Amino acid sequence: MMNERIENGEVFEFYGSETKTVESNIEMEVAENFTPEYTDIFVAQTDTLSTSTTAVANKGRVSQKTKNRVVNIVIHIVLAVLCFVWILPFIGIVLESFRCESTGLAGYLIPKQWGFDNYARLFTFQNGLFLKWYGNTFLMGIVTAVVQTIFQLSVAYVLSRFRFNGRKFLMNLILVFGMFPGFLTLILLYTWMHDWNLTDANAPYGLMIIYVASSGMGYYIAKGFFDTISKSIDEAARVDGATRLQIFFKLILPLSKPIVIYTILMGFMGPWGDFVMATFMANNASAGYNVAAGLQWLITDSMKNDYYTTFCAGGVVVAVPITVLFLLLQKYYVAGVTGGAVKG
Amino acid sequence: MKEFLTDLTIGGESISMRLLMKFTYRGDKYAAFTPVQSANSSEEEEIALARVLKNDGGKCYEVITNDDGDEIFAEFERRYEKKISGNKPLTTLEYQRLNWFQRILYKFKQFFVGIPKWFAKKFVKLGLKIKDFGISVWENIKDIGTTFKKGSWKTRVSYLVMGFGNLTHGQWLRGLLFFLFEAAFILYMVFWGGAWLGKFGSLGTVATIEEYDPILDVYTTVHVDNSFKILLYGLITIFFIIAFIYTWRLNVKQCRILDEITASGKKIKTSKEDVQSLADDEFHKTLLSLPVFGIVMFTILPIIFMILVGFTSYDYEADGYNNLFTWVGLENFNQMFTFGSQLSLAFGEILAWTLIWAVFATFSNYFLGMFVAMLINKKGIKIKKFWRTVLVMTIAIPQFISLLYVSNLFADNGIVNATLMNWGWIDKPISFWGDGTLAKVMVLVINIWVGIPYLMLITTGILMNIPQDLYESAQIDGANAFQQFCKITMPYMLFVTGPYLLTNFVSNINNFNVIYLLTQGGPPHFAWGDVGGYIAGDTTILITWLFGITTGSEANYKMASVIGTMIFIVVSVLSLIIFTIMPSTRREEDFS
Structure with missing residues (x-):
């Protein structure tokens, strides 16, 4: 120690x-x-x-038991209340997305008139602009998931297994530059992407490049995982004549299924929640928005009265698939997050 | 030979003893140390020594054979020498007697007392580094000279035509790559690089000229220099030159090695073997090439560029296109830190709120999340999986949806206000986002709502890892729930999640989403006026300020750069402090 x-x-x-x-x-x-x-x-x-007599002892035990039961009931109630508080906004979004009588802020939750009007409005909004946002985000999610996974796992594997000149320098470099707010780079990257016509309406393509280019910097969690895989496996394979490439693909990756899935999941979900970069790169060209920037636009002050319930419907359409995916892969997410928390 | 003083606990007694350690350097990098027993050491002392080596040595050996032997040497020296000189640290036993709060206080004290010495050490280290660098440059130059003198004619030609040596020795792939790199470099420098570099000092002199168009008989405006491009491509050119010097040196070194191999009559690696080794011994180069290229081009270059912008006059007026900008030295930093100016006032208050926000957000989430996790973990609680799933589900839903919705729940005409008015509790809507203090509280509370599920998730697993028999024996010993929490749960959690707390704290300093999506940084704080072309508000933290300054119609890039640099300084200094006093990262030997 x-x-x-x-x-x-x-x-x-x-x-x-x-x-x-x-x-x-x-x-x-x-x-x-x-x-x-x-x-x-x-x-x-x-x-x-x-x-003391046995009777007294028994009585004590019983009262202890009832006390425990009361405590447990209280905790159950507390948990129920907590869960209600946590879930309430989401119930709210769903309820308000079915409201037909008005489109702005209403001041009550349960619609007076139920219907799918908002969903219809959402999908027909400016000739299916929402579908465009959805497609943008989906495309970015897929590309980011694939490339980011390759990059992060590569860097993590190298830093975990190889010892070479400049290894520590590279790690320190990533650590130090990771302390700058990432947003700072956007000012230059916007101009850059603008030169290649990858901003505004084409923002998703520019964003894709930006998301994946530096993704190697987030190698920490995967490296922590690789570190836990015994190096003797590598050595044994080396003795048997396997190349490093074979070891990586045939030994380490199959052993690292949870972290691979975690990285893919994170890569896919990133673009759905990104608001800052997407807004900045699209620069008010609504065709280049992702869902976050687009839906936020719907409830800016000038649009809110007409599109608030549409925003709610959009929120539901975005959140449901993501949530289902997330719950399906929850196991891997927990593995990644807790592993990352413990190992830094 | 070095002497160290260390505390050892033998049979419950703390004994200070001297350790003689001999450090042996193997080659230029690896080092190993062996204990040297003093002639008069008692049996007890020898046992203790053996224990030190067992506890400490095992790991030290491991690390020593890793990378830099010198680092370990310095680290070992630092750790033990500190005990010999200055600020009388507590012995292990004394430290053990402190409670956790006193321990943290003690570490605080140790940290701040140690600052001057730390600086002195770093200063000396920096000096040594510069010296080392100087020596290595000189060695390199000398080596280049001797290689030229002793080398074959092929090697000498390679000094001008890169890759010639490799090509003539049959390594056509390497040779070709060297040659192409040189050709590309020369072409770039002749056609573009030289021009960019020439203007780098002034960032351009002429923005536009009026040109007469004889056919249309009009004057048209023609843009000449572009400061932004000059700064950017100048920087890229400098990067390129550094890369070229490095490659040239590599080329010379390879030629020397080739000469040596030829002289000794061994076989030279063929190009085919080169390619094969990229999948084997040199596999790291293959794996790292793209990710590192991405990091250099999309993070390092832009950040260095933006730091440089802080020393220019770049903003929406001097945009580098219509009006050129130029170097202004430290003027922007001066403006930011002139005491009493509006900007420095705003900066101070925003920085303070950023730190308050980060501390509250981190710790409230941490403790409450742990609390919820403990509630769910408690024996006798039914449907644990359900409670967890409900909370975890809220993580899945993208933050912008939940936060934007919640922000509207609390709007002046939102559901919360409407309901409260319906119930007759209030007469007029509470302006949750309109009042500075209230908005701050709301942001913190809603952040708890956002953060608890994450912390619940993270801590659940760790809490379940704490051996249950600890609690059972504590119960038998009569410890109540609170004592158990303080003595068992807290130390364990802090120890295991220490690094997470730090990363969480840093990410809270840069927590854009929660602040911006809830309040957009508002309500506006007019007393500061227009700071950097942007009306900052009460809940504005540094990162949203940065966003506001950059995206507004009066974008003030130079100030954005200053703020970005300040964020970096704050984050790195805080990281350093926290790393130093965190129980799980420092002086951890005292815990065991």
């Missing part, structure tokens, strides 16, 4: 090994903190037990 981080860039490596020893730490901690009282309390407990 005396091992500290050596340099900022190295820090992520160390959690992998450190977490394994946590158990013993805590045990020692607790042992130290509680041993002094241990004997006293033990004596006290035996004292009460010997002096």
Whole structure:
């Protein structure tokens, strides 16, 4: 445990090994903190037990049980309330998307007149502009998922397995430049993409390039995962004459299914939630929006009165497939996120 | 030979002892250390020494054979030498007696007391680095000279025609690549690079000229220089030149190696083998080439460009096209930090709110998320999976939908106000987004709503990993729930999720979505006036300020660059501080 981080860039490596020893730490901690009282309390407990009758002891146990039950009921109620609070806005969106009597903010949740008007309006809005946004985002999601996965896994694998000149330099470089707000780069990238005609109405193509180009910088989670795969597997395969390429594709990747799926999922979901870059690159050309920028446009002050419920319908259309996909792959998401949290 | 002082615990007693360590350098990179026992060391001390090596050495060996032996040496030295000199650190046992709060305080103190020394060390280290760099440049130049003197005629030709050596030795692929690179470089420099570089110092002199068109008999405006392009392509040219120098040096080095191999009569690697090794020993080059190229072109180059913009007068007026901009030195930074100016006032207050926001957002989410996770984890709670799924589902829904909707729920004519008025609790709508303080509170509360599911998800797994027998024995010892939380759960969680807390804190400093989608940075704070062409508001944090400045009709790029640089400085300084005092990252040996 005396091992500290050596340099900022190295820090992520160390959690992998450190977490394994946590158990013993805590045990020692607790042992130290509680041993002094241990004997006293033990004596006290035996004292009460010997002096009290069994009936009293039974009664105590029963009241403990009822107390537990009450606590549990309270917790159930609290959880129910919490879940209600969390889910309420989404119920709200769904309900308001079916409202037909008005299109602006209403001040009540349950529609007086139900119908699919808003969905019809959504899909016919400016000759199917919403479908265009949806297609833009879907395309970006697919491309980003594929390329980003390749890039991130490549960088993660190299930094996990290879030792070469400049490895630490590269890691420090990524760490330092990762501390700048990514938005800063957009000012230049917009001009750049504009020269190639990849902004405004063509923004999705420019965005795609921007999303994937630097995606290697997010290698941390995958690297943490690769670090946990024993290097002796590599060595054994090397002895058997496998090339590094074969090891990567035939050994490591099949073993890393959760992290591969996590990376794909993250890559696909990224463009659906991106608002800043999409708005900036589209530069008010509504044909180049993604769903986030487009739907936000629908409820800007000048549009809100006519399109608020349409926005709700759009929200439902966007959220439902994403949510279903997410819930299906939830297992992998949890693996990635918790792994990332533990290993940095 | 180096001597270190260390604390060891033998049989419950803390003993300070001297360790003699010998560092052996193997080759130029690898180092190993072996203990040197002093002649009069007792048996007890020897056992302790063995234990130090077992605890510490195992890992040190591992790292030492990794990369830089020197780093480890310095690290080892730092760790133990600190104990010998200055600010009397606590012994392990004394440290153990502190509670967690005192420990953090202690670490704070240690950190701030250690700052001057840290700076001194870094300064010395920087000096050494510069010295090393100088030496390596000199060595390189010397090596280039001797290679030329001793090399064959093929090598000497390669000094001018890159890749000639490789080509004549049969490595046609490498040779061809070298040659093409040189050709491309020369063509680029002659036709474009030289011109860009020549204007780089002034960023252009003539924006437009009126040109007479004899056919139409009108004067047309012709754009000549473009500061933006000059700055950009000048920078790219500099990158290119550095890459060229590096490649040229590589070319010379390869020629020398080829000469040596020929002299020793060994076989030279063929081009076919070169290609094959790209899938094997050199596989990392294949894998890294595209991602690193992407990072350099789309992150590093733009960021360096934007930092440079901070030293120019680039904004919507001096856009570099119609009106040129030029270098202004530190003027923008001066403007930002002139005491008492509106801009510096706004900057101070926005920075303060950014930090408050980041601290609150991080820790409220952390503790409440953990709390919810513990509620769900508790024994006897039914349908755990359902509760979790409901919360996790909210993560899946893109934030812009939920946040925009919630922002409208609390609008002046939104559902919340309408319902409250219906119930007769209020007479006129509460302006949730119109009042500065209220808006800040709302943003924080809604951020809790956003953040709890994530934290619930992350902490659930870790909480379940805590060995249950710890709690059971604690219960037997009479610890109540709160004590158990403080003594078992908290240390464990902080230890395991420490790095996550840091990344979370940093991402909260740059948490654009929650702030912007809820309030757009408003309500406007008119006292600051127009800061950088943008009316900043009460909930504006640095990153939304940056967004506002850049996207407004009066875009002020130079100030955006200054703010971006400031965000970087804040983030890096805070990361450094947190990394230093975080229980799980530093002095962790004291925990065990």
